[in-house]
Amino acid sequence: MSLFKARDWWSTMLGEKEEFDQGCLCVADVDNSGRDKIIVGSYMGYLRILNPHPVKPGDGGQPEDLLLEVQLREPILQVEVGKFVSGTEGLHLAVLHCRKLCVYAVSETLGNVEHGNQYQIKLMYEHNLQRTACNMTYGPFGGVKGRDLICIQSMDGMLMLFEQESYAFGRFLPGFLLPGPLTYSSRTDSFITVSSCRQVESYKYQVLAFATDADERQETDQAKLGSGKRLVVDWVLNLGEQALDICVVSFNQTVSSVFVLGERNFFCLKDNGQIRFMKKLDYSPSCFIPYCSVKEGTINTLIGNHSKMLNVYQDVTLKWAAQLPHIPVSVKVANLQDLKGVIVTLSDTGHLQCSYLGTDPSLFQAPRVESRELNQEEFDAEMKELQKIIKEATKTQDIVPKSEKNRDVIVTAEVSPDLDVESQAIDSEVKAEAVPSVTVKITIQSRVTVKKPNLEVCVQAPLAVTCEQFVFDDLEPDSSETVIVSVFLKRNFSPSELEGNCVLSYSMPTELFPEGILKAAQCNFSLPLRLICFPAQPSKAANHKITIDTNKPPISFLTIFPDFVDPSEDDQANVLGFQFLSGSKATLLASKTSQRYRIQSDQLEDLWLITKELRLRLEEHFKKRNCKDFTCAFSGSIPLQEYFELIDRHFELRLNEEKLQELLSQRAAQFRAIERRLLTRFKDKTPAPLQHLDTLLEGTFREVIALADAAVENQANIFQAFTKLKSATHLVIMLISLWQKLSTDQVAILEATFLPLAEDTKEMGWEETVDAAISYLLRTCLSKSSKEQALSLSSQLCMPKDTSRLKKNITLFCDRLAKGGRLSLSTDSATQQTAVMPGGCATIPESDLEERTVILCSTAMLPHHGQITKQKFKP
16 A cells, blocks of 8 residues: 555546446547546446536535536447547547447537536537447548547447548458457557457558458458458557557657556557567556656656556656555546646546645554563464464364354255155156156255355256256345255266255355355255166176175165065065166176175166165165174276277267367358358349359258257267266276275275366367376386386377277276285385285286287286176075
């Protein structure tokens, strides 16, 4: 905060709930009386002309200070004063609306009563614009004498030039995307703007005048800028940031400077585009204006920022800083009431202030700190005590539960134990006879005042909810809200997770922030397995089988799967069938003689949810009986070959997506080229035969539609393949963790490696991301030598040509785990622990493994699932 404040000479508040911006303020002798007036326009359409004359500095606005207030029909984007009327060199007021340019004459009428003189505006002429305007500039274009011309920039990049009462011509800026600030340099007779490419561009008026007219412009990508009458830029300077404003200053005829205010830098350029100097700003600027300096050869600049500060620079040197009562969006320098150099600032809410740079400092003085002698022993004892408290606090395990209990807003979700009697499924694509749904009751409890609560219920596709978003009124203290939604399967394949979450975003007001601080609360909930499958007859044969070993006798399915087993049928105590809504089946068997469970299905991905549900229900069953030593294990072979088939299917669809995108781009370019040819033929005054262009256009249109439909269908197939791949990946992670008896932290590393993405996108796909993660582990914690740790990984992720490298790395990853590799974020390979090899995995020398092909690697190390079926197993 500055020591000095801007001294308030006069201030007022314009209107109520009106909005103002950069071009809404102008200071000029608008009535040709020889004295400056303040002209302000607002987005609400109000035009005001003010003439401050306070009795003493600091006075507020008086009624007689407002000379004129007129409400126009349209929002005012910008106001300027210049010689805009032919036949006279008097100053007139130009008002820019969205679709109209109006030029007014401001006149003063002597009053016969005590209220004083009266001011009026008279419309001299107006131009109705064919395009939406953004901003404008004016000046003696082409070197004309005694009059000013107006140039308006439209939102689509067209420069419309008006020679006072008549429209001259219009030109499109090349490579235009978004409009930027615009100004005119009279010394070089050129227009200067900042394009959306973040570069300053200068266009000569003569080049604009002789360029191709905007109405006759043809969209030809192959046309060169320098050929014919194409618009050519005079000079270009790359700023590297977006510009807020641009201004040309020429205080004498020999030197002119172009000032550009960027988002983080302030530039001064020569009239040929070379940088004269620049200043890096350590704040976010909002507006600026250069003005004449008392020192010859230098220029002073006023820069306002979003910290309510007004900084005065002489070239790049900060000379003064003053505090403002508001954030200025526009600043001007005026001569008012024989007082030169009055600073006029305007905020976006209409706070208009005339101030000067005073030298009276703030009267606040910091209180004197009581001095005392330092006792180092006491400080050391206090520091040790504080460190002890911090250490104990970090070791305490119930910090999070306590904070959860004391939270101001709590969100809970309760899933109904039974399916809905009447299904609430809406627009489901599932081909089953009945699509079940389950009710989720969500309760919001608030202990404090909560503003703008917004609840969002999220489930993983292909699951869906009947209503995803809820907007509530403000919650009072000790109040609650309850909503009920239903979850169902919308698409015809199984999800990879039966979980959902609720996220509540809200604002909580405080003393410092009465509008509220944004906060969020959330909770997770689990969905029943009955939502996606129902009991069915077990199947004896299946393509994929896995066996889970336990250290406890098998539990009857009547006990752990009561919702799937009929108590009257004793034959279902050891075997259970599941029918998924998508059509596939899965079978669960419990051994009568050994402590094993077998899960089998025709689809690898269908094994995941059944295996996960079995493990969760077994753990819950033994937990209720206070049995803490229950464990699961896996001694079979990891089904990598079947897993690789799902990877190849997903990658093949991604390749198809690229091919379809390329074909669609080609057909779209062909369609636009035919359209241009047809448009040229139709515009031609002498009709010419179409030469079957209409037939070609119709055929190309059908191809574009067919390719677009194919791309949409391929996107749906990619999502389905990615969901199946995630289910299989979850299964592989679980089997590896049971096989190697991994800890919770190691399982977390495994999940972060194989499941890094929640969604598969074109920019970052699953294959390249997982390949990079596995490569990192192979070169760090799973490395076999220091040479591998020294290898550098690629810093860029791009879609691979095939999946051979990924499959080789996954196979090598499993082999190194089998040889005692330890998953850790540390690169110290000497601390790796040994592991017992399972019976289904044979050791292979790594030198031979890395030289073989992918298929040979996977088949040699990990046998096919057919070998598992040959094992003796008595259900």
